[in-house]
Amino acid sequence: MKKRIFIILLLLFANCTSDEQGYQPTELPIEIPEVFSTYLIPPVIPADNPQTVEGVALGRKLFFDKILSADGTQSCASCHSPQNAFAENLPTSIGVDGISGTRNAMPLFNLAWNYGDRFNWDGSALSLERQAEEPVENPIELHSDWNNVVNRLQNHPEYPELFQLAFNTSTITKELTTKALAQFERTLISANSKFDRYTLGQASLTPQELNGLDIFLREDKGDCFHCHGNPNNPLWTNNDFHNNGLDATFTDLGLGAVTGDPNDNGKFRSPSLRNLAYTAPYMHDGRFATLDEVIDHYSEGLQNSPTIDPLMKQIAQGGVQLTAQEKADLKAFLLTLSDPSFLNNLDFQN
Amino acid sequence: MKNLFWHLLLTVLIFSCNDDNDGNGLRNITVDFKFTHTWDGAVINDSNFTTSVVTNANGETMTIARLRYLISRIELFNTQGDSFTFDGYKFTDLSDTTTYDFSTNNAIIPSGTYTLRFIWGFNEEDNLDGAYPDLNSASWNWPEMLGGGYHFLQLDGMYNVDSSPSPYNFHNGTARLSTNPNVFEQNFATIEFPEEIVLSENATIEIVMDIAEFFKNPNTWNLNVLDTPLMPNYNAQKMMQENVRTVFSLGTVSQ
Numbered sequence: 001m002k003k004r005i006f007i008i009l010l011l012l013f014a015n016c017t018s019d020e021q022g023y024q025p026t027e028l029p030i031e032i033p034e035v036f037s038t039y040l041i042p043p044v045i046p047a048d049n050p051q052t053v054e055g056v057a058l059g060r061k062l063f064f065d066k067i068l069s070a071d072g073t074q075s076c077a078s079c080h081s082p083q084n085a086f087a088e089n090l091p092t093s094i095g096v097d098g099i100s101g102t103r104n105a106m107p108l109f110n111l112a113w114n115y116g117d118r119f120n121w122d123g124s125a126l127s128l129e130r131q132a133e134e135p136v137e138n139p140i141e142l143h144s145d146w147n148n149v150v151n152r153l154q155n156h157p158e159y160p161e162l163f164q165l166a167f168n169t170s171t172i173t174k175e176l177t178t179k180a181l182a183q184f185e186r187t188l189i190s191a192n193s194k195f196d197r198y199t200l201g202q203a204s205l206t207p208q209e210l211n212g213l214d215i216f217l218r219e220d221k222g223d224c225f226h227c228h229g230n231p232n233n234p235l236w237t238n239n240d241f242h243n244n245g246l247d248a249t250f251t252d253l254g255l256g257a258v259t260g261d262p263n264d265n266g267k268f269r270s271p272s273l274r275n276l277a278y279t280a281p282y283m284h285d286g287r288f289a290t291l292d293e294v295i296d297h298y299s300e301g302l303q304n305s306p307t308i309d310p311l312m313k314q315i316a317q318g319g320v321q322l323t324a325q326e327k328a329d330l331k332a333f334l335l336t337l338s339d340p341s342f343l344n345n346l347d348f349q350n
Numbered sequence: 351m352k353n354l355f356w357h358l359l360l361t362v363l364i365f366s367c368n369d370d371n372d373g374n375g376l377r378n379i380t381v382d383f384k385f386t387h388t389w390d391g392a393v394i395n396d397s398n399f400t401t402s403v404v405t406n407a408n409g410e411t412m413t414i415a416r417l418r419y420l421i422s423r424i425e426l427f428n429t430q431g432d433s434f435t436f437d438g439y440k441f442t443d444l445s446d447t448t449t450y451d452f453s454t455n456n457a458i459i460p461s462g463t464y465t466l467r468f469i470w471g472f473n474e475e476d477n478l479d480g481a482y483p484d485l486n487s488a489s490w491n492w493p494e495m496l497g498g499g500y501h502f503l504q505l506d507g508m509y510n511v512d513s514s515p516s517p518y519n520f521h522n523g524t525a526r527l528s529t530n531p532n533v534f535e536q537n538f539a540t541i542e543f544p545e546e547i548v549l550s551e552n553a554t555i556e557i558v559m560d561i562a563e564f565f566k567n568p569n570t571w572n573l574n575v576l577d578t579p580l581m582p583n584y585n586a587q588k589m590m591q592e593n594v595r596t597v598f599s600l601g602t603v604s605q
Contacts, residue, residue, distance in 0.1 A: 217493040219579035232480035310506040310517035
C-alpha cells in the first residue's frame with residue numbers, strides 16, 4: 001500500500017515538474033522585413049507578452065473561432081477578412097444581432113509598428129491586447145460576455161491544452177485570450193508591395209506611378225505625405241489623429257469622445273495606404289466606396305469645421321484641386337502600395 | 351600582512367576612480383539641456399499650445415496645432431578653444447514633454463568657462479535622406495524633389511483666427527533654388543550664444559525657444575501672403591533661416 005502511494009506521489013511530482021516548471025513556449029521573434037529594418041525603428045512588443053510559436057498558433061485559432069461571439073455565429077475574421085487585408089467590404093460592420101455599427105472595420109497589418117500604441121479609429125484602445133477585449137462584449141459586435149467566453153474555452157476539448165502550451169497554464173482568462181489574439185495580430189506583416197520591391201531595387205515604377213508619387217509628395221499638389229508616410233517611412237501612415245475635412249458638423253466625435261477635449265472632435269487615426277486595393281470602402285464610416293471618391297474628397301470635397309487640420313491647407317477652395325490626369329496618376333501610385341502576397345499568406349488563414 | 355596589502359591597493363584604486371580632478375584643478379562634470387518654449391515670454395507647453403491664441407509681429411492672431419523641430423551638434427567651447435560636441439540630435443515635439451530635455455552618454459566635460467552653439471536642423475554632412483530610423487518613423491522626412499533629408503521645423507496652425515481662420519504650414523528644410531535642373535541650397539543655421547557659461551558642477555543648461563521670433567526678426571512675416579505652401583518657396587525658406595537666428599536664447603544654468 002505504502003509503495004503504491006509512493007508511486008502515485010512520484011507520478012504527481014513528475015507531472016507537476018514537466019507541466020508547470022520545465023516547459024517554456026518557443027520564442028518566435030517578429031520577422032522584420034528589409035524595408036522596415038532599413039528605415040524604421042523596431043516594432044513594439046510588450047515585455048509581458050512576448051511572441052511565441054504556441055501563443056501565435058492559439059491566437060490564430062481564436063481569431064477565426066466563432067466561440068468568441070454570443071451565439072457562435074461570428075469570429076474576429078467575420079469583419080476582418082484575410083481577403084480584404086483583414087478589413088471588410090461593408091461600410092460599417094453588422095454584429096451578431098444584425099445591428100449595424102458606426103465604424104468601418106480597420107484593416108489589420110503592421111500593427112506592431114504603431115508606435116503610439118493607440119488603436120481603433122478613435123484611439124480608444126491603448127494597446128493591441130486591450131483592443132482585443134472590446135469587440136467581444138460590444139452589443140453591436142460579438143455581444144458576448146467574457147465570463148461566458150472564458151467558461152466556453154475552459155470547457156472546450158482543445159483550448160485548455162493550447163493555453164497550457166502557450167502560457168504554461170490551462171487556466172484560461174480574458175487576459176491570456178487577448179494576449180494570444182494580439183500575438184497573432186502582430187504577425188500580420190505586409191511589406192511586399194510593388195513599391196517595396198521598387199525600394200529594394202527589385203521592380204520599377206511606370207512613368208504614371210512615378211508622377212503619382214510626385215503628386216503625393218508635393219506640398220503644392222497632393223501633400224499626402226505629412227500624414228501618410230513616404231518612401232522613407234514605408235508604413236504609409238503616421239498613425240496620428242487628424243480632422244481631414246469630412247464633415248462640417250460631427251455625428252461622430254472620434255478622438256474627442258475619447259479624450260473629452262473639444263480640440264480633438266472629428267479627429268480619426270490616419271489609416272495606412274497599404275493594401276488600398278483590398279480595403280474599400282474607405283474612411284472611418286466607410287462613406288467612400290472607391291479610391292476615386294477618396295481622391296475627389298481631398299481634391300474638392302473638404303468640409304470646414306473648427307478642428308480642421310491645418311494640413312488641409314486649401315480648405316477655402318474645398319481641396320487641393322487636382323486635374324483628372326493628376327488624380328489618375330495619384331491613384332496609380334497608391335495602388336503600388338498593395339501587397340497581394342499578404343492576402344494569400346497561408347500563415348494568416350484559418 | 352597579505353590582507354593589509356590588498357586593502358591598501360583597493361583603497362588607492364577607489365580613490366583614483368573617484369578623483370574627478372585632471373591635475374589642473376578641473377573636475378569632470380555632466381551637462382544636460384532643458385528646452386523651454388515661449389511666445390513673447392509667455393510659456394507655451396503641451397498643456398496650452400493648442401488652446402493659446404497668440405498675435406504675431408504682423409498683428410495676425412494665430413493658434414498652434416503642431417510644433418516639432420530638430421537641432422543637432424550641440425557643442426560647448428571652452429576658453430582654450432577646445433570643442434565638446436554632444437552625441438546625437440534633438441527632435442522635439444511640443445505635444446510630448448518627454449522630448450523637451452536632452453541628455454547624451456558622452457555629456458562629461460571638464461569644469462570651466464564655455465560658450466554654447468548648435469545647428470538648427472542638420473548641416474549638409476548630417477542631412478542624409480532616410481538615414482535616421484527614429485526620424486523616418488516620425489514621418490519627419492523632407493521630400494527628395496526638394497532636396498531630401500529632413501524637416502527642421504513643422505509649425506502648423508490657423509491664422510486670422512479672430513476673423514476668418516485660415517491654415518498656415520510653416521515648414522523649414524532644404525531650400526530649392528530652381529528646377530530643371532534642380533538646384534538646392536543648404537538651409538541650416540548655426541545658433542551661437544555669446545554669453546559665457548561658467549560650469550563648476552554637474553549642470554543643466556536651459557535653452558529658451560521664443561516661437562514668436564519666427565515671425566518677427568529680421569523679417570516681419572505676413573501670413574496673409576506667406577501661409578502655404580512654403581516648402582517649395584525658396585524665398586520663404588531663406589527668410590525662415592534668417593528668422594531662426596533670434597528664436598533661441600540662453601536661459602538659466604542650474605548646477
